[in-house]
Amino acid sequence: MSRGLYAYAITRDRRIDLAGPWLIGHRGLALVVAEVETERFAGLEFDEPAEDSPLAVLARYHDAVVRAVFQHEPVLPLRFGTVLDGVDAALRLLGARHEEASAWLDRVEGRREWGVRVRAAAPAPVDLDALSGTAYLAMRRQRLDAADAVRRGAASVHRALTRRSAESTCRDLAGDVLLEGAYLVDVENEEDFHAEIDRLTRELGLRAEITGPWPPYSFTKVEFADA
């Protein structure tokens, strides 16, 4: 059985009680780690994983640990499945990437991530047999115009929310999703941010699904290579 140190996040070296995982500190920074058997990660089912699948359980635990740290200190979440070759490796990583990691922690400090998704409303069903050709064309035109307006509305929501966040990012859109945005928002601006979502969705007749607050998962696009 091979063992390693699963690394959840980089944070500042403070006393945080995590009931399991612990902190390896080095010059004011710390790696949040726990000993793992690497076999736990073999053969994970990723194709439409069920709620109780091993991948889902491991990912939820990973998220719980990151959040527990995030309650106290800024975090730089590490990607799922980051396993280090022992304490020496952890210290080497923290030593080699100290400045970079510190800068990233400063960048996300006092901010939380919010997810905002806007979907197109499903059009009301129509009895096509009851429509004349002209009425059908008029209905199609009207629906295309409406869809266009909703798309423009979603884009304006993204612009408005970007103005109220420190950073923002959009995912690719698929299906009926018109906006799949993530926003890194200063905690003191959150009320304003949510009020803006409220106001815009009401004004534009859109429905927004909001997730969060999240640790800044979508805003730590950094690779610590060859540490």
Place this chain on the structure above:
Amino acid sequence: MPEHSAASLVDLLDRVVHRGAVVRGDVVIALAGVELIRLDLRLLLIGIGGDR
């Protein structure tokens, strides 16, 4: 009206597995299958919303 929905598993995996800082180099133990999972999840998530 905005809805505060409970985060779905897709939202969670999108962040935990697909995002976050990456560590490479000889400090890391390669996990059999995890690189593959990342790649395949990326493919899966393109259908749901990958990086723009």
